Amino acid sequence: MIADLGYISLLLAFGTAIFAALSAIIGVRLNDDRWVRSARNAVIIVFPLVVLAALAIIYSLVTSDFSLDYVWQVSSRDMPTYLKVTALWGGQAGSLLFWNLLMATFTAAAMMSKWRDQKALMPYVIIVASMTQIFFLFISAFIESPFTRLAVVPADGNGLNPLLRHPGMIIHPPMLYLGFVGFTVPYAFAMAALMSKQAGDNWIRTTRRWTLVAWLFLSLGLILGGRWAYDVLGWGGYWGWDPVENASLMPWLAATAFLHSVMIQEKMRMFKMWNMFLIVLTFCLVILGTFVVRSGVISSVHAFAQSAIGPFFFGFIAIMFIFSAYWMTTRRDMLKSENRLNSYLSREAAFLYNNFLIIAILAVVFLFTYYPIFSELFTGEKGFVGAPVYERALAPLFGALVLLMGVAPLTMWYRTSLQRLGKSLIWPALAAVGVVVLLFVLGYRDWPTLLGFWIVSFSAGLTIAEFAKGISARMRSKGESAWTAFNRLMARDRRRYGGYWIHIGVLIMAFGIVAVELHQQTTQVRLLSGESLTLGRYEMVFNSVSRYDGADDLQITEADVDVYKDGEFVKKLTPRIELYTRTMQPMTIPSSNSTITEDFYTILVNWEPTSANAATFRAYLNPLMNWIWAGGIVFILGTLIAAWPESERKRATVSHPSSMAPAAGD
């Protein structure tokens, strides 16, 4: 009953979205504002309609209405209520509905908040945004409907995929989706600017802010995903270059390139075509990513034909690509650069180098991720690219990018003299050499480690020097204390200093990544009770194993081990194997002793109840692992500083539309 109401609501949303698009087109054609306002109201009404549909599914999940195929697939009676609610995004049909919900929310929010500022763009924004919304509502209503009924009502459901029952997994997908869906709004504004011949600078501010917010969520999703992998998947790592991970990394990379190059456009009126291309690329990668995650096309080309949504997604991507290319070519005159490049050694050139490197990384990830498809198409044999191949290929590109991250902020618009640039580089470079010498003395002799740490330390020194210069300039000219100067500096140009905080976050992560990737140690040993294994300065003594029943159908096998460092007791760890007996799906949940210098991380690989007290453990020593998470937090805080809306007072005084951009431009 409730489910039927939800389905009707979804159909109404589909119809309303079509009406919104048509009405906006008529409004533009007839130049009649009444049609446009009607279109806006329709877009806003789609939002509560989709909310109703989503609530109907949540209600069915919570009340265990197994007459719905979806509810049967992803839930069971004995699941706790919060898991039943989050099962909304636990399967394909539900997560597509969730996509619709977020998209409707974002579009309605954009309508309400930007209606007066961007009135001329709005009809076109409605047309473009509705195209995406109509597509997803079509998929949800007719192809992969969560409201599909089962002929026979089963007594109990299948239960949620165990991998998705972890708290990290409950928030990780919504964050990724918020990021993904968020990018549809900048795309709509960019296209609207082209279609309405208003590709001036107005759209770029709206687009930049939205892109930054979407990018924030996507970054958060990626970091949480890494943490979840580290805490739950039990393989000692945080990023495996898995196709699904790559599918969300690629739009992130394209958006990162855009967020940098958009500054050239704001400051220099250059590269408008390129920025438009990056927005389109981000959007296409988002749709492709959603499709890749959902269709299983990477694991086998044949999954594409089997999956109901595959051909539709493919068609939609093709349509949107042709649509974007059409408008970019017809409006190419508006996208001409109004300026020229003055020097290879300038801020605008530095942004171009940045874009070049990011796009190169993106291209490599794209080729490697889709290699299985090429392989299967051309040889008929399945292929796969493992993490080591990615790391070898991408390490030099990432190294160059990190180096540029430190140097680029020192360059100036128009041109920078090599002499002055050199003068500001010399001390941080020497300080970084000091770090390398210290590492050499400590016994790190391999050149990748030394080079990696030199680059990261050098960039870190330069970035910190940027803050120091700003603070000391303020202290001298205004006589402020260091702390006041620091705060006012940040408040004065949040976008720039927020950006530098993001850089610092990346650099802290980079220290951790270089350390873990190059100096992770691991060993696997079968131990009898009382025996121990040694790894680095750590010793781990195996005491006992216990097996007991957990929630639902869970059987938990938990080991009890003591960890000693340099002979001193540190911590008792409890790595465990969780077996979901219904699906017989095992999960190895690690347990770790985490410090600022290293993580001692162990998993229970195997326990044989028959051979009494023998168990196999794998232990990892992950140096500077916590730096990755700490850097992630700084990264997110930096993004918040850069993206936080201006206060009303400040907006009234500072933000005259055309003056805003250059003031916050560098």
Next chain:
Amino acid sequence: MDRRLSSRRLLAVVLLALVALLLAGTVFAQDDITDDDVNDVASDLYCPVCESTPLDVCATQACADWRELIRTQLSEGASKQDVLDYFARQYGEGVLANPPRRGVSLIVLWIIPILGIALAAMLFFRFMRGLHAPSADVVMSGGSPGDSPETAAVPEKPRPAPGTTSAELDDYISRVEDELGD
């Protein structure tokens, strides 16, 4: 006589046992294959069932069986490469973390990225040279950046024009001070 015979027999048995032990020793010399040896090989393999999980960390029973197979082969004296070759032959090259450098993988994973990036770099620098204004000095020698397109396009600048300090314009610190001077 019987006793001597039996003692000779005993000696033969002992000798035989010794020889057998020695033989066994050489045959099973490879027996102390550690889990680390197995994982070293397994980390370069991906099982075709569990998507994109390296074999050394995969928790399923099928993967555990594969690891036992690796152990057996190593204990029979196979090298790491032998084992990898065996798995590639048996289950296809999709199981290898490092695809072999030939055919499609050579083209897609090596030639296209390297040539592509090199070509892109060439085009990129040609494009930059095209953009590079031959009259670049005009902008700077104008003395004041007030002539620059930046301010030309944006008449309402919120901060004072930095033209007053044009002599030190190139100096970074003065630029920061300009930007902060409110």
